[in-house]
Amino acid sequence: MSKLILLTMLILSSSLSFAFNDIETEQATQNLISKLKITRLAKDKLNLIENFKDQLYNHLVDVTKADETPENLDKSADLSELDFYLDVVDFSSINSKNCLQKQHVIKHSSVNVDYENESDVKLPYMAQVSLEIVQAYCQGLK
């Protein structure tokens, strides 16, 4: 039984290491993705993205300026990484035809690490989140 608990804890801790260190941003991102999926007009989708990026930037400034605790440093790193992926994608130029191409930009701008096996190659969590945002942006785009 104790082994099972230990195993569960290990699995949980390993999955957490790939997730957001910041609950507030995690919730804001999920909220954005939901809204993007039901919004049709490009202009409205772009507004949602711009508001999210403003929030993200302000939060990044606050977190980075706060004490340099390990937790804050990790949050700052996550937020700045997400901010970078969203900057790489020029949302205003997205249309239904170039969506896949825009997703490639995120994939190719992630971290360049050489892994022991091909199966080790995982897209960083922040890149995965950014991809979800682009996919939601593209969904039903008019």
Add this chain to the structure above:
Amino acid sequence: MIKKLCSHLFIILSAISFVSPVAFAAEMLNLVEPMQTGKQINPSIENSLNMVQRSQEILSLVDSNVTFSSFTTKDNSFNCESCNRSSQAVKFDSCNSKNNYLINNLDYLGTKGGLLSKLKNNLVAPNNIINPECIRTSMTTIFGSQSKNFKQCTSEGSLKTAATKVRPCVNESYFNLINNSFALASQCLKDYLNSDSEQASEDILAIYSLINIESGFHANAVSATGAGGIGQFTSGAIEDFNHNQLQKIKSFLSNSSNNNCQAINQEILNSKIPMNTSVSNSCERISLKKGNPLLNMIYTFGYFKQTRKILFKGVFENKRYAKNFSRLSNNDQEKLERALTIWAHNAGAAGVAAPMKSLLVGKYFNTPITDVDQFLSDLSKRMSQTPAQANRSIARRKETKEYYPKIKENLQRIQENTRGGTCLN
């Protein structure tokens, strides 16, 4: 038996007495990896021979200061008799059965009569943007002659199963192939890298400094995890090049008025995917028969261009950080972008941008960068404090933090020991 023992003892003693002052000189020059001093020598014959060989390499480097002077001419006529004579005067490695394994492949190139064969035989010797003396320094000092960071692919296949080898000996034809390939890639892609000629030369110097650390300009250098060739390409970086740069470079070269640049298209980039991403085909990253070292060099140039573009888009174009870059002169902005691009070769674009943005909203919040070197030094610390997720292991924090400073330091040392004090011709 006694004779054999005596000869072994003689070799060890001569190695100890010979190496110590040279090793000391080398460490003073700081050009090579730390060498063992006489006191600490492991009394194995192989080790002693290795030390003797490395010492000879360092001595030949000192010689090369003289012999390479004729290579640094800006004269375009490289097939002239005097150039060939001076090329013959250069001291090259004496090869042995352990390190001459690339010779056969070079001989194979010699029979094909194509671009690589011409480069090897000095029949195409483009104008060197980088001083050949610097290329030779890289080839002979970054890896020791007994270093095992090299592979030999007998047929196309995976680097994983390819035989591990010691550093290939740098003989005349191998040096010519490497030096002339880099000169040709630089000449053909200079304008592709940067429309400003002076800045383009600086970009090429940056690529030189990067290759210097990544592979020591050896076509068959391979990392423990399979990154391979001149630019130490990983699957991800190859995919990035194939997806974003291949067609652009092909198109650029096809418009070149230089026949040799067009020949790159026709002979090196002629297949649909010149370098495959899959590990099972990873020999393509190093194989001479596949067009290396020129192929891997073209990939390194293109990847440099692509990474710079991504960093520009992901950091410099964001108006929120505009104030940070507002006081940079054009020269300083170029210098900063170039440094970040070099860094991203190891850390990835996101691996540079994440700590950089964290620094811009922290210490540099609403503050213009006025000293690029200071900013890069601050960024080095940030690399380990706020790394991107994939760089968060202790080993990667250390590696990415030290990557650019190490490249800069190595370039500085090489240039200090080069005639004229610069590797740029």
